[in-house]
Amino acid sequence: MCGIVGYAGGRDAQPILIDCLRRLEYRGYDSSGIAVVGDGLHVHKSKGEISALEETMPTMHGHVGIAHTRWATQGKPTTENAHPFADCSSKLAVVHNGIISNFMDLKDALVAEGHVFSSETDTEVFAHLVESELKGDLMEAVRAALKRIEGTYAFAVVSADGAEVVAARDESPLVIGIGDGENFLASDVTALLKYTDRMVYMMDGEVVRLTKDSVTILDREGKKVERQPQKISWNLEDAEKGGYPHFMLKEIFEQPNAIHESLLGRVETLDPEPFFQTGAFTSVKIVACGTSYHAGLAGKYIIEELAKVPTTVQISSEYRYSSVSRENPLIVLVTQSGETLDTIAAAREARKRGHKTVAIANVMGSAITREVDHVIYTRAGPEIGVAATKTFTTQIVAMYLLAMDLATQSRVMGAQARRSMVGQLRNLPRAVQDVLNKADVVEALAKKYSGVKDMYFIGRNINYPMALEGALKTKEISYIHGEGFPAGELKHGPLALISKESPVVAIAIKDHTYEKMLGNISEVTARGSPVIAIGYEGDTELGKYADEVLTVREVPPIFSPVPVIVTLQLWSYYLARERGCPVDKPRNIAKTVTVE
Numbered sequence: 367m368c369g370i371v372g373y374a375g376g377r378d379a380q381p382i383l384i385d386c387l388r389r390l391e392y393r394g395y396d397s398s399g400i401a402v403v404g405d406g407l408h409v410h411k412s413k414g415e416i417s418a419l420e421e422t423m424p425t426m427h428g429h430v431g432i433a434h435t436r437w438a439t440q441g442k443p444t445t446e447n448a449h450p451f452a453d454c455s456s457k458l459a460v461v462h463n464g465i466i467s468n469f470m471d472l473k474d475a476l477v478a479e480g481h482v483f484s485s486e487t488d489t490e491v492f493a494h495l496v497e498s499e500l501k502g503d504l505m506e507a508v509r510a511a512l513k514r515i516e517g518t519y520a521f522a523v524v525s526a527d528g529a530e531v532v533a534a535r536d537e538s539p540l541v542i543g544i545g546d547g548e549n550f551l552a553s554d555v556t557a558l559l560k561y562t563d564r565m566v567y568m569m570d571g572e573v574v575r576l577t578k579d580s581v582t583i584l585d586r587e588g589k590k591v592e593r594q595p596q597k598i599s600w601n602l603e604d605a606e607k608g609g610y611p612h613f614m615l616k617e618i619f620e621q622p623n624a625i626h627e628s629l630l631g632r633v634e635t636l637d638p639e640p641f642f643q644t645g646a647f648t649s650v651k652i653v654a655c656g657t658s659y660h661a662g663l664a665g666k667y668i669i670e671e672l673a674k675v676p677t678t679v680q681i682s683s684e685y686r687y688s689s690v691s692r693e694n695p696l697i698v699l700v701t702q703s704g705e706t707l708d709t710i711a712a713a714r715e716a717r718k719r720g721h722k723t724v725a726i727a728n729v730m731g732s733a734i735t736r737e738v739d740h741v742i743y744t745r746a747g748p749e750i751g752v753a754a755t756k757t758f759t760t761q762i763v764a765m766y767l768l769a770m771d772l773a774t775q776s777r778v779m780g781a782q783a784r785r786s787m788v789g790q791l792r793n794l795p796r797a798v799q800d801v802l803n804k805a806d807v808v809e810a811l812a813k814k815y816s817g818v819k820d821m822y823f824i825g826r827n828i829n830y831p832m833a834l835e836g837a838l839k840t841k842e843i844s845y846i847h848g849e850g851f852p853a854g855e856l857k858h859g860p861l862a863l864i865s866k867e868s869p870v871v872a873i874a875i876k877d878h879t880y881e882k883m884l885g886n887i888s889e890v891t892a893r894g895s896p897v898i899a900i901g902y903e904g905d906t907e908l909g910k911y912a913d914e915v916l917t918v919r920e921v922p923p924i925f926s927p928v929p930v931i932v933t934l935q936l937w938s939y940y941l942a943r944e945r946g947c948p949v950d951k952p953r954n955i956a957k958t959v960t961v962e
């Protein structure tokens with residue numbers, strides 16, 4: 367996720383672009399850059415937050431320009447990899463939000479034609495593509511270049527010779543702000559509200575030419591699009607959260623797209639290159655903290671089922687001080703921030719012990735990425751809410767990809783099974799969207815139970831880690847005491863805690879443990895405790911056992927953690943909101959824990 371802005375008007379573009387860009391910093395903050403068209407094209411970029419750009423940039427005069435704040439997905443967060451990118455002639459500048467999945471092939475072809483590249487990014491390819499298509503009309507050159515691109519994008523392009531910004535979108539957001547004698551462009555309305563409240567939302571496949579006095583939109587076929595501006599009544603603070611009351615809710619709702627981005631370019635072919643060329647492993651050890659540890663626990667079930675490789679999971683701070691065993695497992699370190707000290711220390715320890723290491727991380731260039739042999743990025747975009755949501759579901763997606771890799775390398779998974787996995791993975795965003803569409807049902811139920819002091823979560827098999835994660839989310843943001851158990855363990859102790867005052871959330875999807883789960887639900891209801899069950903749509907049995915039923919779309923059981931946990935994220939969110947808790951910043955907890 368990155369933020370882009372554009373301006374064409376009568377005022378100096380530089381201060382307006384920087385002001386707009388600041389409001390998009392939540393979309394990415396590892397580097398930024400600006401291009402202004404005046405007497406020629408002026409480009410300036412800097413590593414770090416937008417303040418670093420402001421401190422180093424010279425005054426640039428000109429009435430047209432573009433700017434970008436980056437959240438790296440391809441290429442490290444360095445000044446060289448910051449946007450905008452110029453073509454060989456330095457007459458074009460391009461900013462981009464999205465991922466070009468066929469960029470390697472395009473880059474090879476462009477290099478063969480003599481183009482010279484200065485970065486590791488996918489975006490730079492587009493600057494050179496436009497250059498090679500440019501025959502006078504910038505908009506036509508952009509349209510021609512887009513035909514060669516696969517992936518997702520919001521692009522904005524300026525040329526040293528023109529008083530226009532040309533932009534395009536496909537699956538990445540882009541909105542046009544209509545002013546008087548000036549027009550704007552941004553990744554979301556937040557950036558533009560100070561300047562105008564009249565917005566035109568661009569649709570997938572559309573290209574726009576923006577000048578001081580005109581806005582021309584063409585659809586994918588090149589037909590002119592007439593669309594009236596909408597008047598936006600949000601205040602600035604509302605807009606930063608995209609109209610959601612909290613970042614956590616916004617991030618929960620971003621999950622279909624986050625999962626889609628995580629998969630992009632990785633499951634396109636049936637026999638892709640594995641992520642790492644280390645050969646087959648006889649065992650895997652996953653090391654992580656908190657929510658990432660729960661993703662690791664889910665990973666154990668996924669890897670053992672798909673790749674048949676024995677997998678253990680350990681808390682980072684425990685691994686670090688554990689004794690050395692004779693095993694030589696692949697060590698997988700899971701950390702969304704990439705800065706958790708316990709996990710970084712565990713990575714160092716693993717390397718000291720001579721193990722191969724892989725990190726599953728969300729923040730490109732974060733500390734963990736320098737400590738391991740290989741990184742799988744989750745591409746969820748920046749997560750502002752302290753409670754991990756979209757980074758968790760994309761960690762689980764990374765586990766499917768890793769398991770498929772291990773299975774392919776050890777020849778445990780054939781082409782047919784892989785094809786079916788890929789199909790199911792591609793359906794995941796829809797299963798999540800279904801849950802989000804029914805958020806009001808979860809909200810109503812959470813309101814009913816928001817007054818309790820204790821709440822228990824039970825599940826079996828791959829949904830046991832989801833019970834743990836549901837409990838962690840609940841205690842973390844609603845301050846209700848939440849505990850998760852494997853349902854089969856209830857009778858070995860926790861049943862003593864069950865009472866009328868402590869509802870139990872039971873995950874009971876139709877897998878090989880379903881009948882046992884029904885038995886566990888009965889054990890609980892027999893003691894007077896209300897049960898809120900999460901099951902598959904169309905399950906008519908569950909309602910006979912549980913007091914309340916929340917449903918998710920039926921998916922093969924191995925994929926069920928994803929829609930199940932989204933339901934539990936909503937559940938904990940609405941509990942916290944009803945109790946008036948500071949959802950995005952729970953007491954005593956930091957987003958990134960850099961102490962031991």
Ligand code: AGP
Nearest residue numbers: 656657658701702703706753754
């Ligand atoms: C999750 O909601 C928590 N904020 C916390 O458990 C978190 O997952 C943990 O601190 C690990 O963070 P990491 O993924 O950045 O390493």
